[in-house]
Amino acid sequence: MHALSRRLRTRLATRFARWIRARQGEDRLPLTLRRNRLYILPTRAGLGFTALVVMMLLAGLNYGNSLALLLGFWLIGFLFVALVITHRNLQGLQLASATLSPAFAGDAARLSLQLTAPQRRRYALQLSLPSATARLDAVDCGGSARLECALPTVRRGRYPLERIGLQSTFPFGLFRAWTWLHLPFELIVYPVPRGVRALPASAEEADQGSAPLGAGHDEWSGLRPFRDGDSPRRVVWTAYARELPLFVKEYSGASAESLLLDFDRLGGLDTERRLEQLARWVIDAERRGARYALRLPGVRLDADSGPAHRRRALHELAVFGCAESGR
Amino acid sequence: MRLPAGSAWMLGVFAGAVALHADRLPPLYWLAAAACAVWRWYDDRRGAQRLPSIWLRVLIALGLLAGVLLQYRTVNGLAPGTALLVSMGSLKLLETRRDRDRYVMIGVALFLTLAAALDRQALLRAPLYFGVTAAACVALIYIGAGATTVPLRSALGLTLRTLLLAVPLAIALFLFFPRPAGTLWALPRETTALTGLGDSMTPGGISQLSESDAPAFRVRFFGAVPPPAERYWRGPVLHDFDGYTWRRERGRIYRMATLEYSGPAYRYKIMLEPHEGHWYFALEMPTGAPHAGVFMSFDYQLLSAEPVTEVVSYELTSHTATRSRDALSALAQRSATSLPPNRNPRSVAFARELRRRHAPVDAFIEAVLEHFRANGFSYTLTPEILDLDSVDDFLFNTRAGFCGHYASAFVTLMRAGGVPARVVTGYHGGEWNPIGGYYIVRQSDAHAWAEVWIDGRGWQRIDPTAVVVPERLTRGLYDVIPGAQSGVARFARRLPLLQRLRESWDAIDAWWQERIIGFDLRSQFALLRGLGFDAPQWRQLGWLVAAALVVWIVALLVLMARERPPRLNDPLAVCYRRLCNYCARRGVPRAPHEGAQAFAARLRRERPALAARVLPLLREYVELRYTPIAPDTGAQRLRRLRRELRRLRFGVA
Numbered sequence A: 001m002h003a004l005s006r007r008l009r010t011r012l013a014t015r016f017a018r019w020i021r022a023r024q025g026e027d028r029l030p031l032t033l034r035r036n037r038l039y040i041l042p043t044r045a046g047l048g049f050t051a052l053v054v055m056m057l058l059a060g061l062n063y064g065n066s067l068a069l070l071l072g073f074w075l076i077g078f079l080f081v082a083l084v085i086t087h088r089n090l091q092g093l094q095l096a097s098a099t100l101s102p103a104f105a106g107d108a109a110r111l112s113l114q115l116t117a118p119q120r121r122r123y124a125l126q127l128s129l130p131s132a133t134a135r136l137d138a139v140d141c142g143g144s145a146r147l148e149c150a151l152p153t154v155r156r157g158r159y160p161l162e163r164i165g166l167q168s169t170f171p172f173g174l175f176r177a178w179t180w181l182h183l184p185f186e187l188i189v190y191p192v193p194r195g196v197r198a199l200p201a202s203a204e205e206a207d208q209g210s211a212p213l214g215a216g217h218d219e220w221s222g223l224r225p226f227r228d229g230d231s232p233r234r235v236v237w238t239a240y241a242r243e244l245p246l247f248v249k250e251y252s253g254a255s256a257e258s259l260l261l262d263f264d265r266l267g268g269l270d271t272e273r274r275l276e277q278l279a280r281w282v283i284d285a286e287r288r289g290a291r292y293a294l295r296l297p298g299v300r301l302d303a304d305s306g307p308a309h310r311r312r313a314l315h316e317l318a319v320f321g322c323a324e325s326g327r
Numbered sequence B: 001m002r003l004p005a006g007s008a009w010m011l012g013v014f015a016g017a018v019a020l021h022a023d024r025l026p027p028l029y030w031l032a033a034a035a036c037a038v039w040r041w042y043d044d045r046r047g048a049q050r051l052p053s054i055w056l057r058v059l060i061a062l063g064l065l066a067g068v069l070l071q072y073r074t075v076n077g078l079a080p081g082t083a084l085l086v087s088m089g090s091l092k093l094l095e096t097r098r099d100r101d102r103y104v105m106i107g108v109a110l111f112l113t114l115a116a117a118l119d120r121q122a123l124l125r126a127p128l129y130f131g132v133t134a135a136a137c138v139a140l141i142y143i144g145a146g147a148t149t150v151p152l153r154s155a156l157g158l159t160l161r162t163l164l165l166a167v168p169l170a171i172a173l174f175l176f177f178p179r180p181a182g183t184l185w186a187l188p189r190e191t192t193a194l195t196g197l198g199d200s201m202t203p204g205g206i207s208q209l210s211e212s213d214a215p216a217f218r219v220r221f222f223g224a225v226p227p228p229a230e231r232y233w234r235g236p237v238l239h240d241f242d243g244y245t246w247r248r249e250r251g252r253i254y255r256m257a258t259l260e261y262s263g264p265a266y267r268y269k270i271m272l273e274p275h276e277g278h279w280y281f282a283l284e285m286p287t288g289a290p291h292a293g294v295f296m297s298f299d300y301q302l303l304s305a306e307p308v309t310e311v312v313s314y315e316l317t318s319h320t321a322t323r324s325r326d327a328l329s330a331l332a333q334r335s336a337t338s339l340p341p342n343r344n345p346r347s348v349a350f351a352r353e354l355r356r357r358h359a360p361v362d363a364f365i366e367a368v369l370e371h372f373r374a375n376g377f378s379y380t381l382t383p384e385i386l387d388l389d390s391v392d393d394f395l396f397n398t399r400a401g402f403c404g405h406y407a408s409a410f411v412t413l414m415r416a417g418g419v420p421a422r423v424v425t426g427y428h429g430g431e432w433n434p435i436g437g438y439y440i441v442r443q444s445d446a447h448a449w450a451e452v453w454i455d456g457r458g459w460q461r462i463d464p465t466a467v468v469v470p471e472r473l474t475r476g477l478y479d480v481i482p483g484a485q486s487g488v489a490r491f492a493r494r495l496p497l498l499q500r501l502r503e504s505w506d507a508i509d510a511w512w513q514e515r516i517i518g519f520d521l522r523s524q525f526a527l528l529r530g531l532g533f534d535a536p537q538w539r540q541l542g543w544l545v546a547a548a549l550v551v552w553i554v555a556l557l558v559l560m561a562r563e564r565p566p567r568l569n570d571p572l573a574v575c576y577r578r579l580c581n582y583c584a585r586r587g588v589p590r591a592p593h594e595g596a597q598a599f600a601a602r603l604r605r606e607r608p609a610l611a612a613r614v615l616p617l618l619r620e621y622v623e624l625r626y627t628p629i630a631p632d633t634g635a636q637r638l639r640r641l642r643r644e645l646r647r648l649r650f651g652v653a
Helices: A002-024 A044-063 A066-090 A203-208 A237-241 A271-288 A307-319 B005-019 B027-046 B054-072 B078-093 B099-119 B126-145 B152-176 B330-337 B345-357 B361-374 B390-398 B403-416 B464-468 B471-475 B487-494 B496-517 B521-530 B538-561 B571-585 B596-606 B608-626 B631-650
Strands: A039-042 A094-101 A108-116 A122-129 A132-139 A144-152 A157-160 A164-168 A175-181 A186-190 A220-225 A247-251 A258-262 A291-296 A299-304 B215-222 B232-241 B246-248 B260-272 B294-296 B302-304 B312-323 B421-428 B431-433 B438-442 B446-454 B458-462
Touching: A002 A175, A039 A044, A039 A066, A044 A066, A044 B099, A066 A122, A066 A164, A066 A175, A066 B099, A066 B126, A066 B152, A066 B496, A066 B538, A108 A122, A108 A132, A122 A144, A157 A307, A186 A307, A258 A271, A258 A299, A271 A291, A271 A307, A291 A307, A299 A307, B005 B027, B005 B078, B005 B099, B005 B126, B027 B054, B027 B078, B054 B078, B078 B099, B099 B126, B126 B152, B152 B521, B152 B538, B215 B496, B232 B403, B232 B446, B260 B496, B312 B458, B330 B421, B345 B361, B345 B390, B345 B403, B361 B403, B361 B446, B361 B464, B390 B403, B403 B421, B403 B446, B403 B464, B431 B496, B438 B496, B446 B464, B521 B538, B571 B596, B571 B608, B571 B631, B596 B608, B608 B631
Parallel strands: A258 A291
Antiparallel strands: A039 A175, A094 A108, A108 A144, A122 A132, A122 A164, A132 A144, A157 A186, A164 A175, A220 A247, A291 A299, B215 B260, B215 B438, B232 B246, B232 B421, B260 B312, B294 B302, B421 B446, B431 B438, B446 B458
């Protein structure tokens, strides 16, 4: 019986969620929380409070007791106003931007929403996902605040972000106003960087059998303007200090160490172990400042280095073998 | 460790709600509540959860339940229910761990407030009820906030604002929400001993008359007011005498003699204070019952089916002179002349002797009154206790008493002489309250007189006390007997200002009782008639409620939708905003991303004329804002800037 009712409830909730998703569509940032996407219902405390007020009114009517009636009517008005205040606490709130940073499996991914409150100060906002919750005390009037939420991860892969509930019961806890956010985000979970195999020899070494690992000295071939994703280590800070634009040193390809991280060369391991080993290597290679190429079945990343490259490589490892998510 | 704000407010609200009942509640319960609250408080402060075990709690719960049962013999009813609620609430204090428990406690506190409102509705208590309710709302904020600190000012401000916005709706619903005409189900309540007239009278057993200033009822006359000597307010009529105590007739009903009314008709409204009895008071002699649920008994008492436990108001018409041409039935005649055998023998013998000498009824009555007048009888509020043959003792021994003694003795003599007679109790007089425009009749105005049956005229009032102290009827008790007043009242009478204050307070109290507490379906219909509905109906009330609701909600939404810009406490920022608004009104609004400098540059480009006026002030603002300046010169320059700004905005030279 209990199991049945729970199953029924889950099914109803799923239907309802799907209906809301279809009704609201996918959210594009920045978005403003308007009335048509705000929902409000009494909380358990609110239901109890309402029952109490009804009881007051019944007692007042029955005994012709004006004072009880006055108290009851006053609290009815109070309930109404509380409902409006709770609704207004969310209404007009803006979600300026959102980021979802990837994480290694087992670590927490960070979901961060930038909220701005153009009309008035907002209080006690709560973010809720099936797997995590977070709370923000206030967003100042005209200001903005960041609501951050740590999402636990278990296995590598790409996961569509569950719908996010943004809710508030401020101020009296009698009503809960909320909205559902359907952000077009995917949670990317990298494989755990783990493995004991040594970093493969550099590509040149493998080809020519010359220069030992790590001995490549930086011989730069020229400067070029900074592009997103360039390693800060290559920025010419001295030039920047002289109020010149950001420049990045470019190295001649031959002199930089170049590694090949190849899935197929990791014999004797199953797929997940291989991905974990590759993740380990990516991190180690990046830390060493080496250029590295990645080869996976069906994936080919040319040799490069820097945070952007590292991210690309880890991303490929995370989504390897996963279908595009349904969005 | 500090007590969490949610817990502190919860404790406070509960304590306040219990305090509303403190004077009625047996000490056991509020002591239990206090003990539990202290335990909770101490426990919360230490941050440790060292609360009593479940077994101990169950034990305490059973103990308190047993206490309620022992004390009240029931759990049904206001007082036992309150005691039960207080004890269960106290126990709940010992196990509040989660927010849910705290919300439950707030519910208990509100319930206790409701019980208090059902119990007593005095004007002075009403603010306490509203206060506890408002505090409960503040507590809701703090419970919901959890660990987050909420400044007290904002919590109070928010609650007050919410409650104030609710007031118009509360008033509209109070006025228009249709009330049922009667009680749907009754609340068992214990009768408390209130001061006032009882349904028996034992003049011989009283050595000191109460000097209570408490109001018995208030009367508002519509039109003519009867002269002071005619202001007899009829209450319980007493028939049965055992030689010492007069009691009401029980179980026997006689035919009511039809009355012919004469003299002017007085229309008036009485606001009767609760006295727990079934009788309504009326100016002698009312023409009938005021409304359904009240009937007139054979001895012209107004009796209601329900005891008067709350203020009731009713309208009546009375005539001060009546007669009846009916004949008294033999049974009624026997009852109205019966005396206890072998009691008051001297009085009985004296009456028979007197009657033998004065055969006509009028002459006999006059002879008895003459006896009181001529033999040194006096009026006192502190009579001696009489022995069991109380009338004998009074007539031939003490010769001093108050109205009860005279009425009792007079009726006894009448009955002994063969004239049907009975004692009527009630009030006499009334004090004019010029502020409220009504007469107030106090408990100290209680009076007793006699009624005798005269063939061809029916029951006629005889007031033997008036023979002894004729001034009593025109000047009021206080002026006749200097010691008959409580100290406060005596003091108040000497100082006109104080007297005035007392009258004002009573007028406010009367207004509260009449207009607010006594507001019912009849008042609603009267209100509807005042609004122009000729035939008031429930349905019209329903429409008015709906209309009020719609208007209120729309007003609320409009009021709340008007966004106010954030309050600035910084005078310099206020100056800047005004300056920007000034430019905006002249067609050059500052864009949100523009700083003061960029805005100034754009102004110069787009509107050189405007810029010439505004720029010096803008520059001054920038300097005051962004360059380090000594505080005193800064303040001076700020004052100058504000002056300049005023000159710019209002064109003041």
